[in-house]
Amino acid sequence: MTTDRWRPRRRILTLLLVGLLVVSAGCAGLGGDGTSTPDAETDAAETDAATPDSSPESTTDDGHEHTHGNETEGTSGNDTSTNASAEADGKLTVVVAGDEVALQEQSQSEGSAFWIDVDDPHAWHASDAEQPVAEALSTLGIDAGPDELSYDGETYSAGDDGTSINVRVNGEEVDPTEHTLSDGDEVWVTVETADMDVDTPGEYIKADQQHIHGPITFEVDGEEVDFSEDRYQSGHQHFHFEGGSGNPWHAHSYSITLEWAMNTLEGIEVSENSVTYDGTTYDGSDSDTTVTIEVNGESVDPSEYFLKDGDSVNIVVETEE
Template sequence: MTTAGCSSVTGGDDGDTTTDAVTTEVPETTDTVTSNETATSNETSHNDTATNETASDGHSHSHGNESTSEASNSSDIDAAYTGQMAVMVAGERVSLAEAYGSDSTLTMSDKDTWHTNETTTLATALSEAGVEANESTLSYAGKTYDASENGTKISYRVDSHEVDPEEYTLESDDKVWVLVVSNDSNVTTPGEYIPPENLHVHGTIEFTVDGDELDFSRDKYQQAGHNDHFHFEGGHADPWHAHSAHVTLGYAMSTLDGINMTDEAIVYNGVRYPYSGENGTVTVTVNGEPVAPNDYYLKNGDSVRIVIEPSD
């Protein structure tokens, strides 16, 4: 992806000064995020006064330990293997707690937390919950999703790694995400909110403009309650937090002060950098692979890299 033409970067990441030229309203959309590249106003007002992130969005924001009573209760269960799992199929979260019976290999102590005393593959665990899964297809509730079909995406993610469910054996402390999206899914962006005490999505980001990396630990990016679905917290730049399985990269970036991202361009501090070759070079990758920002749903363990190199 490339761009060409603007002689300088407006504003950079200097100080806590924000520009009036670009703030972004992030609407809820179906499957893609509709963004105004010239931008209007941010979802909430921004000031650069340091605030305590325990406000507004209802998070406890103890960055080192987000788990609450659910996790502590589950730790009392004696099992050889314990982890967490979320299965999202076409916008619906599969209720594993209801699906597993007394004779199932896995049991659930709460919405997220599984336990087992047996060695089992992810595919077997899913099958016992009524989800038939292999590397390229998944069947649930009478419908089969095929990753080879246009618009269908199937992801089996354990921590930060994609796995083949038929080959992967569950281990203790695994955080498992299964995500299926298709063109006819009832999916909206940013999706259903996941409370902080439940399993949600984390990852890392590098955003560089003209050789200078943005510092997402700064107050302007850490406003209390600036966005419930995507944010940084606790004064940390890593990890970012996504409280939904359906937060796109474009939505996430467009919640941040001075940034607006569409499938055609990034607007940063009032300057538009198209991917097509104006104003310089723009690179947008996740885990080293180029993505369409408003089609890509952030997944646990994702490493986002955005680089803008303005032309002189």
């Protein structure tokens, strides 16, 4: 009798024990140690959000491309390649009688005294940090002196009518036999002849490549024109002012005449002995008007003068009241 009376109670206790074990197992399977495992897609999304965009920023609102972020800038804001085996690096452009010299084709191999980068046709490298410009040019088949330059079997002399030879380093005219190269130097060598055939404005030079700059003064009856005004900023990709500054001017070609450059600016036209500004034309042939058009202190015909790196332009109009 006693055994039969306790049998239902044992059955109830057994069921309660089994239920407790099932509940405990279920909790362990659902929650484990109480921590949750992140979803793989959520984790990847959070990782992407925390990683900054490393791609270069490109802006084109000024009419030509500027790249920021991954470029190395030289002394005038142009990209300057470097080479581990070089003591000095810089930029070089050579233009003879209107044609740019393909420097890479003339270059010696990497590690020589002077060579041109295989990836950048305007980047020079030198194993000697103090090498005369003329010596460097000679490795490219170009013989340059103070007043003469020889290339491809032709010799050009500054004494010949209509011929000019210009060797400039960082915008300054130099004697190539005396001036030694320094790291970061930007070198322009141009030979102009009376019979050279040049299209204006010529091929566009990208903003991150070697282009030309210089100061300018433009006055009309004592009032200096402010080229920092919006209407003069980045108006044409070949010639413009930029960055909210009225100096220097920027030219992205080696075959831009002063006349062509000034005529790209709103309200301005310049020709030989004549200037138009804001609707008024000033003619230097009039007895009461004086028109001065100079580059580096010398009078020039703006239709024939090609801008060069470092050129200081001075345009002045004076009238008698």
